Amino acid sequence: MEMVIDGTWQAATEGETFAVLNPRDGSVVDHVPLAGPQDADRAIRAAETAMAGWRVTPMTERVAVQKACAQAMRDRAGEVGALLHAELGRPLMGCVGEILRSADLLDIYAEEGLRLVAEMPLGSAPGERIIVTRDPVGVVVAITPFNYPVTLLMFKLGAALIAGCAVVAKPSEDTPLSTLKLAEVFHDAGLPKGLFNVVTGKRALGEALVAHKIPRKIAFTGSVPAGKAIAAAAAGTMKRLTLELGGHxxxxxxxxxxxxxxxxxxxxxxxxxxxxxxxxxxxxxxxxxxxxxxxxxxxxxxxxxxxxxxxxxxxxxxxxxxxxxxxxxxxxxxxxxxxxxxxxxxxxxxxxxxxxxxxxxxxxxxxxxxxxxxxxxxxxxxxxxxxxxxxxxxxxxxxxxxxFGLxxxxxxxxxxxxxxxxxxxxxxxxxxNDIQRSSHHVPFGGVKQSGLGREKGRYGVEAYLEYKTMYLSWEVPA
The missing domain is CATH 3.40.309.10 (Aldehyde Dehydrogenase; Chain A, domain 2)
Structure with missing residues (x-):
């Protein structure tokens, strides 16, 4: 499979690929592009262009598109799940279940978008008003691990899209195929091109994405050492961070x-x-x-x-x-x-x-x-x-x-x-007294070295928004 940049399948600039292996027997499932800094730049710039229109798209339209993507995930859960089964090795029904549950989270994020509001405090003087509103944070880089590649991507992608952001996703080198297929599913469902880009590669690609000047937020799930390295690199351009760094x-x-x-x-x-x-x-x-x-x-x-x-x-x-x-x-x-x-x-x-x-x-x-x-x-x-x-x-x-404190x-x-x-x-x-799956409606994340920030529900959407305060003045009729 090739990468998805600006809604089209694309090879790496240098033409290199690497193998995705089946962990059950070591056989090759497929090959994907070995992307580098030039590919990161192409994907990020495609996201920046696409976001210019998406951020001003009415929320009701964003919600309709996102719900269509969620339904498409359900309709094609067997197709995506089969790829996940091949690259991760988990039993097939568990893989299909991950796709279906991830679609539910996409719907929940969409519904939270309809609940976002601006505020107008009432304490202003005559002829003055203050509006507190929310803007999308900017282009988002989402870096996800192998273990639940679709679910953990939806933690980030679903919240970012409904907030008005565009995303460049880098899946784990062990399990990129399901994420690539998901991009196809979303574009077939009507997601505008450039909003969900998927680039495949290894550490050099991740470093290029984090260091790039355009993205305003990094959302990462992975190890503590990798999260610390991302946080240090992101500080150079003051990128916002959501880091879920594991637990014990x-x-x-x-x-x-x-x-x-x-x-x-x-x-x-x-x-x-x-x-x-x-x-x-x-x-x-x-x-x-x-x-x-x-x-x-x-x-x-x-x-x-x-x-x-x-x-x-x-x-x-x-x-x-x-x-x-x-x-x-x-x-x-x-x-x-x-x-x-x-x-x-x-x-x-x-x-x-x-x-x-x-x-x-x-x-x-x-x-x-x-x-x-x-x-x-x-x-x-x-x-x-x-x-x-x-x-x-x-x-x-x-x-x-x-x-740890997850x-x-x-x-x-x-x-x-x-x-x-x-x-x-x-x-x-x-x-x-029991252990259920973490709910899609409430915040998920850790304390201490288990990370920064929260995902899921309205808490996840808020992580992709910035407050903006607008001061308005006008002449009051005599």
């Missing part, structure tokens, strides 16, 4: 919790997408009276999950590449060396259907300690560490003893204790 989310299981429900929620959430998402449960702190019972329940649920081999079906797909897989292997080896007990999983499967892919089974590690890599560093894989604690207060201290989870029958723990957790989102 903790769950607290109190002695009075419903152990079956807690284990079910943690297994479902911690191993979804083979552990490849930012706000998954990475570590669990369990009060000692229920520690053994919780371990049995969680490990039974983990061992019941199946891996989907190349050409076969199962609950979980492979990890996206060897680098991501190596993190899980390294953390499990470190935990074992430090006295951790591997209850299930822990070793890379081999044999037919697995040998050529990046597979790692759902893994539960007991008797973990704060010194272990698993309890300190983001895994981004299907490994959960469990540590016994003597009190909820100790669990809270350990949960907060992290540089999500937290609490399980207890005592509502007062639960609310106190939720309020005490240093995290952008906290769940009590």
């Amino acid at each position: 989310s903790a769950a607290i299981v109190c002695a009075d919790a419903d152990i079956d429900k807690a284990a079910a929620a943690i297994a479902r959430h911690g191993f979804a997408n083979t552990g490849q998402f930012c706000y998954r449960v990475n570590r669990v702190y369990v009060e000692r009276p229920v520690y053994d019972a919780f371990l049995r329940n969680l490990s039974d649920r983990a061992s019941a999950l199946t891996l989907a081999p190349a050409g076969g079906d199962g609950d979980l797909g492979p990890l996206v590449n060897e680098k991501i897989l190596a993190v899980s292997e390294r953390q499990v080896a470190d935990a074992r060396a430090r006295g951790g007990r591997i209850l299930t999983g822990g070793a890379r499967p081999m044999g037919p259907g697995f040998a050529g892919g990046h597979y790692f089974p759902p893994t539960v590690v007991a008797e973990t300690t704060p010194e272990m890599l698993l309890m300190r560093e983001e895994t981004f894989g299907p490994v959960i560490g469990v540590q016994p604690v003597d009190s909820a207060a100790e669990a809270l201290r350990l949960a907060n003893g992290s540089e 999500a937290g989870f609490v399980f207890t029958h005592d509502l007062g204790r639960g609310l106190a723990l939720c309020e005490g957790l240093e995290a952008g989102s906290v769940w009590l």
Whole structure:
């Protein structure tokens, strides 16, 4: 596939390409352009030209276009989902589900656009008025990761478009195909050319996009080191930032919790997408009276999950590449060396259907300690560490003893204790007694080194708008 710039398929200026691989077996799915600074400039200038007309397009028309794009996503979810399945390895139904859920977010952003208003304070003198309005921030660069490439792009694209901005998207080099196909879907649905450009490449391309003088905002989801580098580079041109930089989310299981429900929620959430998402449960702190019972329940649920081999079906797909897989292997080896007990999983499967892919089974590690890599560093894989604690207060201290602050989870029958723990957790989102998907209507983002800013709902749209104050004066008739 080629890139999408100004509504047309285009090759890289230098003509180079790179392969997109299937993580189930290492086969080549397709090739995409290896873009560089000249391609970044072409895409950004196309976005700037397109935005001049889009920013003055009436909101009702923007909403109609965005809703048409959302419906087109639903109509072609199987087509886009098949590409996502091929490049990410996740089971097909999960990939189609991502497309459908992302379409819902696009609709929600469109509806939030209709709620945007200007204000006119009433405290002015006769012949004077002040209007506080909102302008689109400008051309947006959206840089997205591999794990949920469509959803995490919609976090940014849907909000930017409805706010009146144009977007240049750089998808992960591991999963660019679904984003490229999505651009085709949007243009077929009537999105004006130049508003959604997709350029494919590696680090040099990202650096060129961030450093370019025209974009006014960078929206990025990815690692902490990459986010810090983007923030430093963006400071040179005072670009606005939304950074979602991952997490190392903790769950607290109190002695009075419903152990079956807690284990079910943690297994479902911690191993979804083979552990490849930012706000998954990475570590669990369990009060000692229920520690053994919780371990049995969680490990039974983990061992019941199946891996989907190349050409076969199962609950979980492979990890996206060897680098991501190596993190899980390294953390499990470190935990074992430090006295951790591997209850299930822990070793890379081999044999037919697995040998050529990046597979790692759902893994539960007991008797973990704060010194272990698993309890300190983001895994981004299907490994959960469990540590016994003597009190909820100790669990809270350990949960907060992290540089991350994206999500937290609490399980207890005592509502007062639960609310106190939720309020005490240093995290952008906290769940009590169950773990649902993050809602499209409320803000999503983290504190500490988990990032800057919020996405989703009206909070996401506001991140792509700038306040403007206009002072009006006129002659008052005598």
